[in-house]
Amino acid sequence: xxxxxxxxxxxSLVALGSGLLVVTTTHLVHAALWLVVTLGSVxxxxxxxxxxxxAWVQVxxxxxxxxxxxxFALMLTRAPTGRTDDLTVRRALxxxxxxxxxxxxxxxxxxxxxxxxxxxxxxxxxxxxETTGTTVFTMxxxxxxxxxxxxxxxxxxxxxxxxxxxxxxxxxxxGTSAPADDPVRGRx
Numbered sequence: 001x002x003x004x005x006x007x008x009x010x011x012s013l014v015a016l017g018s019g020l021l022v023v024t025t026t027h028l029v030h031a032a033l034w035l036v037v038t039l040g041s042v043x044x045x046x047x048x049x050x051x052x053x054x055a056w057v058q059v060x061x062x063x064x065x066x067x068x069x070x071x072f073a074l075m076l077t078r079a080p081t082g083r084t085d086d087l088t089v090r091r092a093l094x095x096x097x098x099x100x101x102x103x104x105x106x107x108x109x110x111x112x113x114x115x116x117x118x119x120x121x122x123x124x125x126x127x128x129x130e131t132t133g134t135t136v137f138t139m140x141x142x143x144x145x146x147x148x149x150x151x152x153x154x155x156x157x158x159x160x161x162x163x164x165x166x167x168x169x170x171x172x173x174x175g176t177s178a179p180a181d182d183p184v185r186g187r188x
Contacts (some may be wrong), residue, residue, distance in 0.1 A: 007048055008045065008049075012041075015042055019034075021034040022034045029071070032067055032070050035067055035070075036063055039058060039062045039063045039066075042058060042062075043063065053129040053132050063165070065151075068140045069151060069155060072155070073155065076158045076161070077161055077162050078162065154187060
């Protein structure tokens with residue numbers, strides 16, 4: 001095993017472990033921080049595969065923008081940032097079985113589809129900015145724009161929810177009444 005393969009395996013294990021921690025932790029903020037580790041290790045995998053542009057886009061957009069948007073939405077909606085027992089998975093075994101089956105199916109599909117494909121990374125431009133930019137802005141421009149609108153809608157929704165919870169009269173207009181002992185919505 002070469003050192004490149006060893007780094008790839010190590011980064012893969014870090015991504016799998018931190019991804020598992022994202023979905024098993026009971027703290028929302030800790031889940032977001034483990035998501036940073038997961039996305040950072042995926043960016044490292046792109047670097048090992050000589051796709052530098054994709055790696056830096058991964059860091060800038062996913063690690064930088066999406067996680068910050070997630071934390072910003074948590075702060076705006078006044079979601080509980082401490083330990084939340086509601087985040088425990090009640091049906092963990094069926095979810096783990098389904099996730100395992102999907103992982104096996106994806107692995108078999110990738111191995112069957114790309115078994116004989118070999119890339120000479122020393123003489124290829126697969127991860128170059130020119131190739132990636134041409135592909136993104138010709139074939140993938142519509143999904144790219146849909147994703148940006150979706151993120152904008154999530155931010156606007158978080159702002160709307162935060163204003164709805166901050167104003168008790170708005171909660172009454174929405175058809176929900178705040179209990180008297182609710183520190184966020186009931187101001188009595």
